[in-house]
Amino acid sequence: MSSIDLRDLQLQDMAALLESEGEPRFRARQMCQWLYKHQVFDPEQMTNLPEPLRQRLQATCHIGALTVLRHQQSDDGTEKTLFGLADGNQVETVLIPAEERRTLCVSTQVGCAIGCRFCLTAQGGLVRSLRPSEIVGQVLYFQTPGKAPDRAFTNIVFMGMGEPLDNFNGTVQAIRIITAEWGLGISPRRITVSTSGLVRRLEAFGREDLKVNLAISLNATTDAVRTEIMPINKAFPIDKLLQACREFPLPARRRITFEYVMLRDVNDTPEDAARLVRLLRGIRSKINLLPFNEIPGSPYRRPLDETVTRFQEYLLQHGLAAFVRQSRGRDISAACGQLRYESRPESELTPLLT
Missing domain, CATH: 1.10.150.530 (DNA polymerase; domain 1)
Structure with a gap:
């Protein structure tokens, strides 16, 4: 046994x-x-x-332990940690500093099965899902007793490697441990779970009543474009996804965050901005605009700054809360969509500590 x-x-x-x-x-x-x-x-x-x-x-x-195999720090203060798992696989976790918060971006899988074409993690496919202890272990590392206060985190986002709802049980059980008073005791208001839109899992996630924040990786305003960049859209097209969002049991005074990775001449046109306004009508929401972080082998390009500004201004003028999320940690491949599964022998990586 x-x-x-x-x-x-x-x-x-x-x-x-x-x-x-x-x-x-x-x-x-x-x-x-x-x-x-x-x-x-x-x-x-x-x-x-x-x-x-x-x-x-x-x-x-x-009592399982993660091994720190590599630690990198960006010029902007972002930190990326490569953790070794007991079976020799590895995952990356990112700590993102900002003026009023420090956000910990955790992984839920080794690799990812969703196949988003603008994401480096997807290029290696899915190796396996993480156990609850391996997800919680990433958080515990940054809660280590005696860790310097300026390295503590204030918020957690499930936006690292993997699709959290594809690892449904692992994600749910980890959140229960993280938020329980007998566990880590972190308020669910400080936790956000991001999904590419697995509608049936999203509905089940709502029934779990975890009271965490929800983020949807939308990234397009037509099914044709979304299917091109996110093949999951074939199974769960935009109308079904947004209907599930409308029915999601949001806590009072909360909003769903819609993440929109902007790709030059693909989904950044004035017509896209107008369609986005129509699509999100009636949903308590805010939009995070993420200019694409270019990755090797991708056919997509980062949009021009003035294009991003015009897109945001149109959304604001039409009553949507829209924010441009600045890329952090690009120089160490720690920005959104840049985390990757490294299929290298563990002997090539030097453990720093356990």
């Missing part, structure tokens, strides 16, 4: 595991204190548990 990673478990699962061992359920909260507040990696360090229990946990369970 394979060893259980304790950070894959919800509180109730941990309590049930302990009960099956003849232990009181309250010890689950004690264990969570060690796992998430003290960040221990060895059951022997859980000193307020009975020694026989610690020995049984050692024999049947483990």
Whole structure:
């Protein structure tokens, strides 16, 4: 029987595991204190548990750890960390500083199956989904006790490698751990989950009532263009996606963020701006305009700055909240769409710490 990673478990699962061992359920909260507040990696360090229990946990369970293989810092302060997983795969996590917030961009999969043609992660396809412990582990690394305050994060976005709703169970269970008072205790208002538009998964995600923010990677105003740049649109065209957005159970005073990667002469025309206004009518929303970050092998180009400005101004003039998101970390390939799966032997990467 394979060893259980304790950070894959919800509180109730941990309590049930302990009960099956003849232990009181309250010890689950004690264990969570060690796992998430003290960040221990060895059951022997859980000193307020009975020694026989610690020995049984050692024999049947483990506490997974990510290994930092590489750390890079951009000229603009953005940090990118390459984490090694237990099976030799790797994922990247990005910390993005701004004036009033520091946003942690986490990955949910090794690679991605969605195939967006403007995204470097998609070029390698999907290797596998991350377990809850591997998603939570990225967040825990930046919550390490004693970490310098100026490196702490204020917000989390599920916008790294992978499609979060394609890893539905892993994403949902990780969010429950991240937001639970027995876990990391981070407010769901500070968490945003981005999806390319898996409509049935989106509907199920709404039923989970996680109260996190939702972002939709829209990127086009016609099905023809969206299908060209995002093949997922064949299964879930724009009208079905936007209907699901209209029906999504948004918390009060929240808005759906629509992400719009702007590609020169593809989706950045005045006609696109007009269609976008019509498409989003009646949806509590805001739009993040993302000028394309050019990547190797892509046929697309970054739009001209004046094109982006005109596009934004049209949206603003027609009552939409529209923001141009500045690219951060482009010099270290940490900007939106630039994260990638690196299929290199682990021997070629030097571990920094665990």
